[in-house]
Amino acid sequence: MKRRTQLEEKNSITFEVIRYITLYYFSVAAILTLSQIGLEYFKIKSDIEGQIKEIESSFSESLTNSLWEFNEVQTKAIIDGIAKSPAITYVTVKGVRNETIYGAGNVTEEPKPIFDAAFNPNQIFVYKKKLSKNIGKDNEEEIGQLYIYSGNSVILSQLSHIVVPIIVNSVIKTIFLWMILLLFINNKLKGPLNQFVENISEIDPKNPKPVDLKISKEIKEFDSIQTAFNDLIRQLKNYKDVLEAIVENKTELLKEKNDEVLSLVEKLKSAQSQILKHEKLTSLGILSAGIAHELKNPLNLSQNTSIMIKDLIKENQTMDPAFKSQMDNLLGIAVENQERMNGIIKNMLLQARVQNSEKTELNIKQFIDTNFNILLKSRKKNAHIDVCFENLLADEIKAPVFANDFGRLLLNLFENALHSIEDKSKKSDPSYKGLIKVSGECNSENLVLSFYDNGKGIEKSYLDKIWEPFFTTKPTGSGTGLGLYLTYEIIKQHNGSINIESEEGAYAKIIVELPLEGSSVSEMKDEEKV
Ligand SMILES: Nc1ncnc2c1ncn2[C@@H]1O[C@H](COP(=O)(O)OP(=O)(O)OP(=O)(O)O)[C@@H](O)[C@H]1O
Numbered sequence: 085m086k087r088r089t090q091l092e093e094k095n096s097i098t099f100e101v102i103r104y105i106t107l108y109y110f111s112v113a114a115i116l117t118l119s120q121i122g123l124e125y126f127k128i129k130s131d132i133e134g135q136i137k138e139i140e141s142s143f144s145e146s147l148t149n150s151l152w153e154f155n156e157v158q159t160k161a162i163i164d165g166i167a168k169s170p171a172i173t174y175v176t177v178k179g180v181r182n183e184t185i186y187g188a189g190n191v192t193e194e195p196k197p198i199f200d201a202a203f204n205p206n207q208i209f210v211y212k213k214k215l216s217k218n219i220g221k222d223n224e225e226e227i228g229q230l231y232i233y234s235g236n237s238v239i240l241s242q243l244s245h246i247v248v249p250i251i252v253n254s255v256i257k258t259i260f261l262w263m264i265l266l267l268f269i270n271n272k273l274k275g276p277l278n279q280f281v282e283n284i285s286e287i288d289p290k291n292p293k294p295v296d297l298k299i300s301k302e303i304k305e306f307d308s309i310q311t312a313f314n315d316l317i318r319q320l321k322n323y324k325d326v327l328e329a330i331v332e333n334k335t336e337l338l339k340e341k342n343d344e345v346l347s348l349v350e351k352l353k354s355a356q357s358q359i360l361k362h363e364k365l366t367s368l369g370i371l372s373a374g375i376a377h378e379l380k381n382p383l384n385l386s387q388n389t390s391i392m393i394k395d396l397i398k399e400n401q402t403m404d405p406a407f408k409s410q411m412d413n414l415l416g417i418a419v420e421n422q423e424r425m426n427g428i429i430k431n432m433l434l435q436a437r438v439q440n441s442e443k444t445e446l447n448i449k450q451f452i453d454t455n456f457n458i459l460l461k462s463r464k465k466n467a468h469i470d471v472c473f474e475n476l477l478a479d480e481i482k483a484p485v486f487a488n489d490f491g492r493l494l495l496n497l498f499e500n501a502l503h504s505i506e507d508k509s510k511k512s513d514p515s516y517k518g519l520i521k522v523s524g525e526c527n528s529e530n531l532v533l534s535f536y537d538n539g540k541g542i543e544k545s546y547l548d549k550i551w552e553p554f555f556t557t558k559p560t561g562s563g564t565g566l567g568l569y570l571t572y573e574i575i576k577q578h579n580g581s582i583n584i585e586s587e588e589g590a591y592a593k594i595i596v597e598l599p600l601e602g603s604s605v606s607e608m609k610d611e612e613k614v
Pocket residue numbers: 496500501504537539540541542550555556557558562563564565566567568569592
């Protein structure tokens with residue numbers, strides 16, 4: 085954590101500015117200060133040279149005279165006077181043979197000039213002046229030489245008074261510059277930048293909003309950054325909206341597809357159960373037809389035998405009349421039941437019968453009416469049942485059907501409906517009125533027929549079983565339980581489908597769907613072979 089803070093400090097804009105100032109401004113300031121010191125150096129040096137020249141011109145005549153007159157006291161006084169000048173380190177006067185006459189200065193002995201190419205703080209400068217006396221017109225005699233010494237030590241001591249203020253000045257300027265820059269960075273750069281970062285970090289990615297920085301009104305560059313950033317936010321928002329619309333669209337599509345798949349799965353399930361039902365019923369049908377065939381002859385034989393025994397007993401005069409009548413009754417029951425068994429076997433063989441006839445185009449409404457009336461007439465015992473029959477089919481509906489089988493189908497359905505109404509009317513109040521209603525429609529592909537009755541309805545748990553052969557809820561001896569099974573087989577023969585809807589105690593509705601194309605006998609046989 086500490087390391088991170090140090091790193092942040094190190095990379096901060098303040099640190100960078102200070103580094104740049106230190107690196108570049110300091111270097112430039114140092115070069116400028118050094119140049120200024122150099123210039124001052126040469127200025128002081130030329131000042132000293134000027135002073136020495138002035139001294140030379142002022143004192144050379146009096147010194148020449150004092151030497152000419154061998155006035156030693158005056159000579160020394162003049163040399164001591166010259167040596168007092170702060171610009172001079174040593175002064176000496178020499179004779180014509182270069183012998184020292186007198187020397188004085190703030191150093192004890194005459195300095196030896198140093199000739200150095202580089203700057204040397206101990207360097208000595210020598211100024212030499214020939215001293216000569218006029219001894220006639222245009223005639224001069226040299227009587228000695230004046231050597232005045234100065235050096236870098238003098239210049240540096242004078243320079244030291246100037247250098248310190250120059251450096252202090254430069255340092256103060258730099259510190260001020262630092263402070264001004266730090267103030268500017270903090271107020272005009274760091275503050276707005278922090279505000280900018282804060283605004284960005286507060287942006288809700290789900291709902292990005294443009295930022296509004298105060299500083300952007302003052303500084304053009306911030307205004308540009310803000311504009312560019314806000315443009316980006318707007319684009320992001322647009323992109324988000326587009327993306328959301330796409331996702332919504334895709335989700336909708338996915339939902340549709342999902343629903344499609346679900347409905348397909350449902351259809352598949354129902355098809356699977358239909359196939360299972362079909363397989364089960366087919367195998368049961370084959371089995372029952374086989375059994376019926378096998379039972380038919382023995383049953384006929386036993387029925388004939390029973391009749392013959394009955395006749396023999398009838399003709400026998402020696403038999404006890406009471407025993408004879410008892411035997412006659414018993415044999416009567418046997419014959420009756422054998423007849424019933426025969427009926428069942430006939431029905432079973434009927435459904436196993438192969439349909440050879442061609443389809444006939446029938447007026448469906450009329451055909452249904454006819455069959456219902458035939459049934460009513462054949463069921464005289466039901467004449468007292470109050471049933472209303474409604475046939476709502478359109479008059480013009482025509483469809484090709486296997487007429488005999490389709491007739492049997494109608495009789496089975498109406499028989500069941502009548503029986504159901506009859507059962508209900510026994511238990512209901514007298515106001516109950518039975519209703520059988522046929523409705524439906526026909527298009528180019530299908531004929532859909534609905535057989536409704538307001539009888540006792542079917543118990544939910546029976547709905548799957550009613551198609552099975554021998555399933556019946558009628559009392560023993562009243563029904564074979566083959567009616568709906570045969571109906572189912574006839575529908576199968578037409579390549580159609582049959583379904584039932586019912587509410588126990590309220591109604592039963594059988595829906596038959598017959599395809600109008602591709603339902604020829606030959607096609608059906610091919611299918612059966614498969
Ligand atoms: N419209 C209906 N209303 C109420 N129950 C019905 C209806 N149709 C059929 N059923 C029920 O389905 C069972 C089977 O009917 P199916 O026609 O196969 O045999 P069944 O009528 O009992 O006997 P059969 O037809 O030989 O006289 C019936 O016993 C009855 O319980």
